[in-house]
Amino acid sequence: MLRKFLCLCLLCLCFVAVPVNAAGITNFSKLVTADYWIENNTDGDTIILDAKGVEAFNKEIRKASPTVVDLAEYPAIVSRRTVKAKLTNFEALEEDLYLRGNKVSDNYKGILRQLVNASAIKDDVTVRYAVVVRRSNMRNLPTGEGLFYFAADKDFDALQETALDPCDPVAVLHTSENGQFHYIQATNYSGWISTYDIAFTDRDTWLQFVDPKKFVVVVGKSVKLKTWAETVEYQQGSRIPLQSADDAGYVLTVAGRGEDGKLDKVKVKVAKSSALNEGYLSYTSNNILRSAFKFYGMPYGWGGLKNSVDCSSLMYNAYRTVGIYLPRNADEQENSAGVHINLSKLDDAGKLEAIKKLTPGAGLYMDNHCMLYLGKSNDVPFVLHSLGSYYMDGKSVRTMRVVVSDLTLLRHTGRTMLSDLTTAVEFK
Numbered sequence: 036m037l038r039k040f041l042c043l044c045l046l047c048l049c050f051v052a053v054p055v056n057a058a059g060i061t062n063f064s065k066l067v068t069a070d071y072w073i074e075n076n077t078d079g080d081t082i083i084l085d086a087k088g089v090e091a092f093n094k095e096i097r098k099a100s101p102t103v104v105d106l107a108e109y110p111a112i113v114s115r116r117t118v119k120a121k122l123t124n125f126e127a128l129e130e131d132l133y134l135r136g137n138k139v140s141d142n143y144k145g146i147l148r149q150l151v152n153a154s155a156i157k158d159d160v161t162v163r164y165a166v167v168v169r170r171s172n173m174r175n176l177p178t179g180e181g182l183f184y185f186a187a188d189k190d191f192d193a194l195q196e197t198a199l200d201p202c203d204p205v206a207v208l209h210t211s212e213n214g215q216f217h218y219i220q221a222t223n224y225s226g227w228i229s230t231y232d233i234a235f236t237d238r239d240t241w242l243q244f245v246d247p248k249k250f251v252v253v254v255g256k257s258v259k260l261k262t263w264a265e266t267v268e269y270q271q272g273s274r275i276p277l278q279s280a281d282d283a284g285y286v287l288t289v290a291g292r293g294e295d296g297k298l299d300k301v302k303v304k305v306a307k308s309s310a311l312n313e314g315y316l317s318y319t320s321n322n323i324l325r326s327a328f329k330f331y332g333m334p335y336g337w338g339g340l341k342n343s344v345d346c347s348s349l350m351y352n353a354y355r356t357v358g359i360y361l362p363r364n365a366d367e368q369e370n371s372a373g374v375h376i377n378l379s380k381l382d383d384a385g386k387l388e389a390i391k392k393l394t395p396g397a398g399l400y401m402d403n404h405c406m407l408y409l410g411k412s413n414d415v416p417f418v419l420h421s422l423g424s425y426y427m428d429g430k431s432v433r434t435m436r437v438v439v440s441d442l443t444l445l446r447h448t449g450r451t452m453l454s455d456l457t458t459a460v461e462f463k
Contacts, residue, residue: 059425060440066417067439069328072409076395079321083394083463089318089358092463095372100362103223103371106245109206111238113160118208121225122151122218127175127193132182139182150177152212163207164241165219166290166298167199169267171232172339173224177216190423190435191337196226197348197363198339200273201260202290204244205233223351224363234290236298244290249277251285254356255310256329257342262289262301268342271329272355278302280313315358323396327353327407327419335421335435346405346421349437350398353407359462369400369458376459383453390416390442394461401446401455408459415441 065071073079084092097103125148132139172179173196181192199205205219205228216227253273259266260275267289269275276288284306291299305311316322327349336343344352347365354361362368376393378386390399395410399418406418417439424433426445442453 059444060438061417066412067331069325071412072324072395072417073321075410075412076320076324079324079395080319083318083320085318086315086358088463089315092372093358093360096359096361098372100223100367100371102225102364102367103360103362104220106204106206106220106222107242109162109220111162113162113208115156115158115160118156118160118218119153122153122156122209124175127182130184130193132184132193133186133188134180134182136186138186147176147178150211150213150216152210155212156209160208163235164238165205165207165217165233165235166241166244167201167203167205167228167232168234168262168290168292169201169232169265170270170342171199171228173197173199173219173221173226173228174216175226177211177213177218177227179229190335190340192340195338195340197224198270199228199232200269201267202244202269202273202275204241207233207235222360230296231292234292234298235296240298240300243276243288247274247276249314250274251277251287251311251313252315252356253310254312254316254326254329255308256333258308258310260287260289260303260305262291262303270339270342271326271352277313280307283307285311285313312356316356318357318359320394320396322357323353323407324409326356327396330421330437331419331439333421333437335423335437344421344437349419349421350405350407353396354462361462365400365403365405368398368405369460371460372462374461374463377457378459379457383451386453386456387416390456390459393459398460398462399456400458400460401452402457404452406452409439417441 097105128144175194175196182194184193199221205221207217207219209218215230217230219228253269253271257268257270259268278286278288287303289301289303291301293299330344330349333343334341337345339348347368351361362371376389391411393408395408397408399406399408406420409417409419419439421437422434424431444452446455448455
């Protein structure tokens with residue numbers, strides 16, 4: 036399935052830079068700013084869910100989405116069977132893979148399987164508690180080396196799952212044979228992370244990061260904070276525990292890693308800025324649009340690579356600024372909680388009518404791709420999305436950036452995005 040998706044990213048999805056009334060992607064100055072869509076969003080400042088409503092909706096997400104967990108309720112003991120099932124997903128190794136342009140040998144694949152260290156899993160796995168100390172890649176197997184399905188590819192790492200931010204709490208379930216990676220459960224994903232990117236602590240301290248009483252949220256594209264001699268980046272939606280606030284700024288509790296691998300809580304003073312908000316933003320349609328547009332023009336970042344976003348993390352980041360924690364992957368977002376509209380049975384005219392009734396900020400889903408609905412211009416629906424490539428005149432052209440477009444873009448199927456849409460979801 037992953038190979039299929041990567042092939043589509045490399046070979047599909049069509050657009051060209053065009054004027055506002057032409058088909059495809061637009062670079063028209065008004066349409067590529069949040070302000071235009073906010074000005075035309077009549078009920079954009081209406082509260083969709085209050086704080087209690089957001090909390091209840093997150094519970095519905097966890098019920099509908101097995102990858103999303105409540106870490107505060109995560110069990111202290113996990114069975115060997117459960118952990119082994121997570122660790123021994125070797126689907127990627129069944130395909131031809133390339134490392135620095137050279138085909139990976141069966142011996143190399145065998146080494147990766149051995150590094151998983153499955154034989155060391157105990158009957159009852161005692162969960163350990165840790166906090167991420169720098170933005171870090173979560174991997175499908177315990178290696179940081181990029182493996183690709185095509186010799187020339189450098190963008191779609193077959194082992195890249197997602198990226199975690201500093202101060203993210205994780206439950207640690209296992210350690211690789213060489214000790215260089217730990218298998219962890221995060222809020223909405225599990226996988227391998229570098230040993231040196233997490234710091235261990237006790238459960239009570241860990242819970243201060245799982246459910247901080249006071250915190251700031253990154254609402255800009257990202258922020259960088261200096262801890263000791265290191266500057267670390269927090270991407271949009273990250274939460275940082277807050278000690279105090281005054282007119283001069285914030286005093287934050289930042290996660291650091293001591294030489295013994297244990298958590299050091301570092302006090303950092305920062306000035307107030309538009310990139311940080313004390314607590315979550317109110318859940319309004321306009322706030323979702325403002326957050327998502329911070330990534331306009333950024334490179335396509337498969338699984339969070341390039342310190343950027345792919346299609347589903349664009350959606351995920353925007354929604355976590357208001358406290359809603361969606362699943363990480365597009366297909367799971369499509370099937371998660373919310374108000375769903377089945378578009379698969381409608382013709383193009385029916386789909387257009389259904390889309391025009393959506394609240395801006397809703398998600399539009401199709402096989403292996405998702406988009407954030409912006410609203411209408413001249414009665415034409417537009418979307419914001421992180422897009423890999425496009426099709427034009429029967430040829431594939433790589434794009435690899437966050438764009439605004441209508442729904443006439445052609446895909447690998449030879450059909451428009453509109454025609455290939457399967458579901459619309461309003462997250463409420």
